[in-house]
Each structure stands twice: as C-alpha cells, then as structure tokens.
Amino acid sequence: MIKQLKTNHVAPLCAANEDLALCGEVSKDTIDYLGRQIKKIEKQAEERTELRxxxxxxxxxxxxxxxxxxxxxxxxxxxxxxxxxxxxxxxxxxxxxxxxxxxxxxxxxxxxxxxxxxxxxxxxxxxxxxxxxxxxxxxxxxxxxxxxxxxxxxxxxxxxxxxxxxxxxxxxxxxxxxxxx
Incomplete structure (x- = not known):
C-alpha cells in the first residue's frame, strides 16, 4: 500500500538545486496521483465482487x-x-x-x-x-x-x-x- 505523505520532505533536500527540486516535486505528485487511482480501482473491485x-x-x-x-x-x-x-x-x-x-x-x-x-x-x-x-x-x-x-x-x-x-x-x-x- 502506498502512503501519501502530508509533509513535503523532498523540497528541503533539493533546495540548493532548482531543477532537482522540481523533479522531486513532480515525482511526488505522480506517486500521490497513482496512489489515488489505485484506491479507486480497489474500491470498485471490492464493490463488484461478491465478498465471502x-x-x-x-x-x-x-x-x-x-x-x-x-x-x-x-x-x-x-x-x-x-x-x-x-x-x-x-x-x-x-x-x-x-x-x-x-x-x-x-x-x-x-x-x-x-x-x-x-x-x-x-x-x-x-x-x-x-x-x-x-x-x-x-x-x-x-x-x-x-x-x-x-x-x-x-x-x-x-x-x-x-x-x-x-x-x-x-x-x-x-x-x-x-x-x-
């Protein structure tokens, strides 16, 4: 299970390099987005399955x-x-x-x-x-x-x-x- 981070720990690590900071931010946003999509798929799979x-x-x-x-x-x-x-x-x-x-x-x-x-x-x-x-x-x-x-x-x-x-x-x-x- 992917956990969504509340605090941005990436930006302080890359503060010295603007390009790295942007790359880290984009990567984190992508992971958060994919995590939300996975949750949607899991929810729909559970709803459509007859659970024992x-x-x-x-x-x-x-x-x-x-x-x-x-x-x-x-x-x-x-x-x-x-x-x-x-x-x-x-x-x-x-x-x-x-x-x-x-x-x-x-x-x-x-x-x-x-x-x-x-x-x-x-x-x-x-x-x-x-x-x-x-x-x-x-x-x-x-x-x-x-x-x-x-x-x-x-x-x-x-x-x-x-x-x-x-x-x-x-x-x-x-x-x-x-x-x-």
Whole structure:
C-alpha cells in the first residue's frame, strides 16, 4: 500500500538545486496521483465482487491488501474442497516437489500442478509481510540464518499459505502467536 505523505520532505533536500527540486516535486505528485487511482480501482473491485466472510479475515494477514485478498479468495474457491492445510499449500505451489531415491534426485515431480495465480499471490504476500511486519521479518531472518534467501522466502510463503487456509476455514483473524510460535 502506498502512503501519501502530508509533509513535503523532498523540497528541503533539493533546495540548493532548482531543477532537482522540481523533479522531486513532480515525482511526488505522480506517486500521490497513482496512489489515488489505485484506491479507486480497489474500491470498485471490492464493490463488484461478491465478498465471502473469509475475505475480511484474510485482510488481517500481514502482507495482504485488497488485490491480494481478492485474488486469494476468488482463486481458492470453497475452502472445504481441501481436506488439510497441506493440500491447500500444495495447490498453491508452495510445497517442494522432488523425487529422491537413495539420496539422489530422480526428477522434479509435478511442479506445474496447482494454481499459478495463488502461487504468485502468496509469494507477494510473503514479500510484503517480510518488509512490513516485524514478526514475519524476524521469522524470515531466523530461517535466512540457516539457509539461503530463496529457501527462507519460500518457507515464509508456505507458512502464510497454511495460515490463510485456517483463516478461511475457521473464519478467524490472523494470529501472530499461532503462526510464528
């Protein structure tokens, strides 16, 4: 989500150079304008969509805004069709698919099975949660200390996918304690 700044912090930084000040002012105005347009689009999308009760609960998750919440809600369909959280995570392509025999990789499995839009959405959710939510960032950093960046990102996305399953199934808000305990 883009936040509109009330105070102009750009002008004092570029006060010595008139051209830079103008460029900064124009850039800020453009960002503010685009932010307003995004809000209009999000509002209209919400109004034209039949929202399920789980949608408002999904918005309580870190990293989930209007567009990602709508994407998750609409692409998931009825959550009852998934028996377990693992089935939902697999459908969202957030579970590794490797065939290993005798310690050797024998294949990749069905890596293209599942919903590519949910895979994208939860990858974005993980990135926004890592950036803007302290508990998510802390969990990500602990995982990053033991592995590489891509593994930590995928693990956070998988964890948030499982949380979304329970949020949609139970109709409850996101709980940091349950997710990152």
């Amino acid at each position: 009760p789980a949608y408002k609960a999904l918005l309580s998750m870190p990293g989930v805004g209007v567009v990602l919440g709508l994407t998750i809600m609409l692409e998931t369909g009825p959550i009852g069709r998934f028996a377990k959280a693992g089935n939902f995570s697999s459908y969202c392509r957030k579970v590794p698919s490797n065939w290993i025999s005798n310690g050797k990789r024998e294949g990749r499995g069905n890596t293209k099975n599942g919903n590519k839009y949910l895979a994208w959405a939860f990858s974005e959710v993980a990135e926004f949660a890592r950036r803007y939510d302290d508990a998510s960032r802390s969990w990500y950093d602990r995982k990053l200390a033991r592995s590489n960046r891509m593994v930590a990102h995928s693990a956070l996305a998988h964890k948030l996918t499982r949380a979304a399953y329970f949020i949609m199934r139970e109709g409850v808000n996101f709980d940091h304690e349950k997710c990152f305990a």
